[in-house]
Structures are given as structure tokens and as C-alpha cells.
Amino acid sequence: MKIMKKIMHVLFLSCLKATELIEKQFQVKLSVKEKIQLKMHKMMCDACSMYEKQSTFIEHSIEAHQHHHPSTNELDTEKLKKSIYKKLDNSK
Amino acid sequence: MENKDALSSWVNDYTTDLYARAASKVSDKELAADLVQETFLAAAEKIDTFRGESNPKTWLFSILNHKIIDHYRQKVKHPVQFEDNTLAQFFGEDHEWKESKKPGTWQVDNETNLLDDDNFNSVLKQCLDALPETWNICVKLKYLSEKKGDDICQELDISPSNYWQIIHRAKLQLRECIDKNWFN
Numbered sequence: 001m002k003i004m005k006k007i008m009h010v011l012f013l014s015c016l017k018a019t020e021l022i023e024k025q026f027q028v029k030l031s032v033k034e035k036i037q038l039k040m041h042k043m044m045c046d047a048c049s050m051y052e053k054q055s056t057f058i059e060h061s062i063e064a065h066q067h068h069h070p071s072t073n074e075l076d077t078e079k080l081k082k083s084i085y086k087k088l089d090n091s092k
Numbered sequence: 093m094e095n096k097d098a099l100s101s102w103v104n105d106y107t108t109d110l111y112a113r114a115a116s117k118v119s120d121k122e123l124a125a126d127l128v129q130e131t132f133l134a135a136a137e138k139i140d141t142f143r144g145e146s147n148p149k150t151w152l153f154s155i156l157n158h159k160i161i162d163h164y165r166q167k168v169k170h171p172v173q174f175e176d177n178t179l180a181q182f183f184g185e186d187h188e189w190k191e192s193k194k195p196g197t198w199q200v201d202n203e204t205n206l207l208d209d210d211n212f213n214s215v216l217k218q219c220l221d222a223l224p225e226t227w228n229i230c231v232k233l234k235y236l237s238e239k240k241g242d243d244i245c246q247e248l249d250i251s252p253s254n255y256w257q258i259i260h261r262a263k264l265q266l267r268e269c270i271d272k273n274w275f276n
Contacts, residue, residue, distance in 0.1 A: 005186060009187065014183075014186070014187030014188060015183060015187060015188050015189045016179060016182075016183045016187040016188075017187065019260065019263075019264070020256060020257075020260045023256065023259050023260045023263055024256055027234075027259075047189045047194040047195055048189075050194075050195040050196070050197065051195045051267070053198075054195055054198055054267055054271075055263055055267065057198070057200065057203065058263065058266055058267060058270065060203065060207060061206075061207050061212070061216055062216070062220070062231065062235055063235055064207035064208070065116075065207075065213055065216050065217065065220075066116060066117070066235055067116075068116070068207075068208070068213045077107050077108045077111050080107055080111060080125050080128065080129070081103055081104065081107045083125075083129065084103050084107065084128070084129050084132050085100065085103060087129060087132070087133060088096075088099065088100075088103070088132060088133070088136055091133060091136060
């Protein structure tokens with residue numbers, strides 16, 4: 001049984017390796033071999049398929065989060081502007 | 093003289109936007125204000141090289157981005173280390189998911205609305221902040237500089253495989269944190 005599992009892991013990846021490839025593919029193109037292995041793995045593994053979906057969602061949400069500014073009213077940028085004017089004058 | 097006037101009007105027009113951007117990238121407000129100030133000082137020095145080829149706003153934002161990246165780069169002076177028990181939290185010795193850690197279903201009715209939701213964003217921020225600092229920086233840099241992984245590794249002086257490992261671990265933790273604090 002153990003040997004069987006080992007063979008399966010070599011052919012179709014372990015969940016640990018599969019989730020690593022899922023992260024890797026967000027940044028670089030996977031090799032053809034990696035792509036096929038990952039695809040086969042996901043066909044057999046619901047948990048990793050779910051992981052990929054959720055990880056993609058997290059990618060989107062971090063990206064959206066960078067542009068999300070909920071409360072801009074608390075920042076006093078007038079004060080900041082004044083200080084920048086002063087610095088610019090001094091630097092001339 | 094003309095340059096100086098242009099710069100003054102840019103301070104007036106763009107400070108608020110630049111500050112909002114900086115504040116979303118670094119959690120410290122004072123630091124964000126400093127970075128905006130440095131951006132304008134750098135712009136004043138370099139203004140002769142800016143010949144209106146791009147939009148001033150774009151130009152200022154790119155200077156600010158460099159300032160933010162510099163700030164993070166200085167923070168990560170040493171090769172990134174991690175204790176390797178993160179993966180063991182999620183996967184068994186056979187490298188399969190631990191039964192209790194298997195990702196379950198997330199109910200997302202409308203992704204666009206959720207991504208814009210203030211409460212969801214504060215949970216996400218809380219989860220990002222909970223990551224070990226160097227991981228947090230790696231994740232942030234990835235979205236900050238539209239750069240590919242390789243360039244980020246170079247800037248942080250870490251090897252690409254080290255970088256994947258960091259992102260992989262960071263993502264596993266983030267996923268679990270969001271799962272616990274939002275979807276349950």
C-alpha cells in the first residue's frame with residue numbers, strides 16, 4: 001500500500017507538492033509535465049481543487065485590497081501638503 | 093521657475109491620492125506621510141528629466157512605488173529564514189492533507205461585492221498582518237511592483253525556490269485565517 005502511494009506521488013504529486021505548484025503557476029508558467037501532473041492530481045483530489053479555487057480568490061482579494069481605501073476622511077492631507085511645500089522651499 | 097510651479101500644483105492635486113496609496117502599502121501612517129514627502133523631494137530633484145512624456149500622476153506614483161520597495165528591501169536585509177513546521181501543520185508525514193485541514197467549501201455569492209466589502213477587507217488585513225513579517229513583505233511586494241517573482245527575489249536577495257516556499261506557506265496560513273474569521 002505504501003509503495004502504491006509512493007508511485008502515485010511520483011506520477012501525480014502529493015498534496016503538498018500540488019499546492020506548491022498551484023502557487024507557482026500564479027507567477028510563472030508551469031512546464032508541460034508539471035501542468036499534466038497537476039491536472040491529474042486535481043481530478044483525483046477534491047481538497048486540492050478546492051484549495052486552488054480559494055487561493056485564486058485570495059489572489060483577487062489581495063489585489064483588490066491594495067486599491068481599497070475605506071476611510072480617507074481621517075487623513076489630514078492639508079497638513080501634509082503644507083509640510084511638503086515647506087520642505088520643497090528649503091531644498092531650493 | 094516653471095518647474096517649481098508645476099510641482100506646487102502637483103502637491104496640491106496628488107498628495108491625497110499618493111498618501112492613500114502609501115498608507116495602504118505600509119501600515120504606519122507617519123511612515124506613509126514620510127514616503128510621500130520623499131517622493132516630492134525626489135521629484136523636485138529629477139524634474140528636469142521629466143519632460144511631460146508621461147502623465148505627472150503616473151510619474152509620481154512610480155517614484156512612490158520605488159520608495160515603498162526601498163523601504164521593504166531595507167527591512168529584509170538577511171536571507172529569509174523560516175522554521176519548517178508550517179507545512180507539518182497542514183500536511184501529514186505522507187504529504188497528504190491532514191483531515192482537519194482539508195479546505196471546505198466557501199460560499200461566495202458575489203465576488204465583486206465581497207472584494208469591496210469593508211468588513212471583509214479588514215479581516216483580510218488582519219490576516220495579512222498576522223503573517224511573519226518577512227512573509228508579509230514577500231506577499232506585498234508581489235502585488236506592489238507588477239514584477240515577476242524572479243525580480244522580487246533579486247531585490248530581496250533570496251533564491252526563487254525560497255520565494256515559492258515562502259509564498260506557499262504564507263498562502264496556506266492566509267487561507268486558514270480567512271476561513272476561520274470570515275467563512276465560519
